[in-house]
Amino acid sequence: MLGNSQSGSHLPGYTSNALRLFLEGLEQVRESQVLDVGSICGDNITFFARRIKRLYICDMFFHLSRDSRGILPPNQIWKHLDYPPHSFDGILLWNLIDYLNDSQVGRIAALCHDMLKPEGMVLASLAGKSMSGTVPCYFAIKDRFRLEINPKPEIGLSLHIRSNREVLELLSLFTPEKSYLYQNGIREYLLRNN
Secondary structure, three states: OOOOOOOOOOOOOEEOHHHHHHHHHHHOOOOOEEEEOOOOOHHHHHHHHOOOOEEEEOOHHHHHHHHHOOOOOOOOHHHHHOOOOOOEEEEEEEOHHHHOOHHHHHHHHHHHHHHEEEEEEEEEEEOOHHHOOOOOEEEEEOHHHEEEEEEOHHHOOOOOOOOHHHHHHHOOOEEEEEEEEOOOOOEEEEEEEO
């Protein structure tokens, strides 16, 4: 959910190498199932509907926004990720980690670890250090693994930028497979379930 707060426009798009590898891994799995915990996006639904067996969507940004405004009872945000163990072959964390404190990141990592099948993959995108002061945005998948980043400032969440080491420590339940840093400041991590 990243965007440029100075101009109000979105960040430059980029071609996602991690998304390509994520999908290649899913194509090796018969009847693969994916959980997308980013903002609901029609482009992403269409993209995955043509490539995998089933896509589940849980807009955690919507729930985080409600939680931050006191609309949800305390600690109820995680009930939205109450899926059975080993349900998914892949989970997409479109910069969700950027809007969670360390304790919440630990909680989402543990939930993802439980929900993923053995050898399942997590694709996590995060802000780089050059991106402080950004507003929330959503990622839209276009042709050839091109990602467009569009502002969604009404979510109103605070951004937490972490070093690569901090990110990998918080996600230590998973084995890092690949990581990428793009010119626009976005970092992507492809992680595998142990």
